[in-house]
Amino acid sequence: MLARVIAREACRSSRSFAFRCYTIPTTQGAGNTPNLLNVPPPKKQKIDLRPAPIKPIQKPSPLSASKVPLSKPAKTNASTDSSTKLAAAKEEVQQAIHDAEAHGILKPPPPDANWFKRTLHTAIELLKFYYRGVKLIFTRRKHIATVKERVAAGGSPLTRAEFRLIQTQKDDIKKVVPFLIIAMLLEEVIPLIAIYAPWMLPSTCILPSQRQKIEEKRYEKAQTLAQDSRHIYAELKRTENPAGYLPLDSLSISGAPTAISGLLGLSTLGGDFLSARRIRRHLDFISKDDQLLLESGPDTFLTVRELKEALEERGMITKGLVHKDLQARLAWWLESVKVPSETIEDSAITRRLALVISSR
Incomplete structure (x- = not known):
């Protein structure tokens, strides 16, 4: 009988010890009542077995499609071609100026001049060349008037050289006014005109190398037209x-x-x-x-x-x-x-x- 009582008390002591191991004393408010912290079981991952809805592919509207810049590559190519042509034109102008300096038509800049001084010197020399060319047009009017008076008075007949000079003078008089306007406003554009619109320049305002280029382009144009x-x-x-x-x-x-x-x-x-x-x-x-x-x-x-x-x-x-x-x-x-x-x-x-x- 005594043995049963001892065994029962031992069992109660072990249960009380196990319970105390799983309790944590906490404080709430003013009282000190112990609470039991229950650890929540891990949640299971939700698996959605249904297929997700397929989103419709939105087609671009005609208005939005029209806004697509399809012409950008063409513009890029056009700008590249124009820049290439401009670079080639500048190179031709520089070559014409160097050739005129080598033949003594234009005075070359000093060897020790910097970029600004060289550019200013070349611009001044070109202005002098164009001034002398325009002056020659007005100067030879007196000579042509003398030739016409001689022929009208019954003197020696008109020679071929005089006839061609009179015709050249007529053409130059028509060109000199627009040429002077361009020379006063945009003097640096004149060498480009010699490349792209040589018919605008008076005969006395064309550099020798520019004249050669004009003749070459005229020949190429004639050959192209002859074939086409x-x-x-x-x-x-x-x-x-x-x-x-x-x-x-x-x-x-x-x-x-x-x-x-x-x-x-x-x-x-x-x-x-x-x-x-x-x-x-x-x-x-x-x-x-x-x-x-x-x-x-x-x-x-x-x-x-x-x-x-x-x-x-x-x-x-x-x-x-x-x-x-x-x-x-x-x-x-x-x-x-x-x-x-x-x-x-x-x-x-x-x-x-x-x-x-x-x-x-």
Whole structure:
């Protein structure tokens, strides 16, 4: 009996000890009552077995699609091409200035000058060159007036050199006013005009290397038109009436005035109407020049430069030809236009118009 009592008390003591191990005394408010801290069981991860809803793909509206800058690459390429052309133009201008300095036309800057002094020196030298060119245009007016008075008074007839000088003076007088305006406002743009619009410059205000570039571009333009306008030349040849004479009405064919202007080295701006007027005026000048060449006789000596200039004005290609070949071609031209027909209206112009396209 005593043993049972001892065992019961031992069991109670062990339960009380176990209970105290799992209790933590805490304080709440004013009292000191112990509370039991129950550790919450870990939550199970929620698994959603249903598939998530598929979001519809939004298509861009036509308005938003129109806002996409599709032309950006083209603009980039255009800006790159323009910057490349501008750099090439600047290089040509510098080359023309250096060439003029090497030939003594422009005074070179001092060797020890910095960038600012060199730029200022070059600008001043160009202004001097343009001033002398404009001054020459007004100075030779007196000489031309004297020549006209001599001819009007019954003196010696007009020579070919005097005739061409008078024609050059007329062209320069038309160009000098806009040239002076550009020179006073934008003097640094003038070398660029010599590259892209040489017809705007007076003959006395073009540097030698610029003149060479102008002639090269004129040749390239004539070659390009000769290749691209073969069908126009073929159609013009079919309109000859009679054979060897191209009537002025043929210039009404679409593209014909532009194709012929390129061969004659004339400007093609203004469309076919202005080009047709330029062609008539130019061929009238050529007919007078031919008459003076015929009057001077076959023994008249012309330099290679003068021969090339004469043939290019008549629409002939001179690249690669020597002095003898140039003389032979000019002699053929003069022989072909020696006797104009009296029964054909404007025979002097229509005959030359046919000769311009005869070799195309």
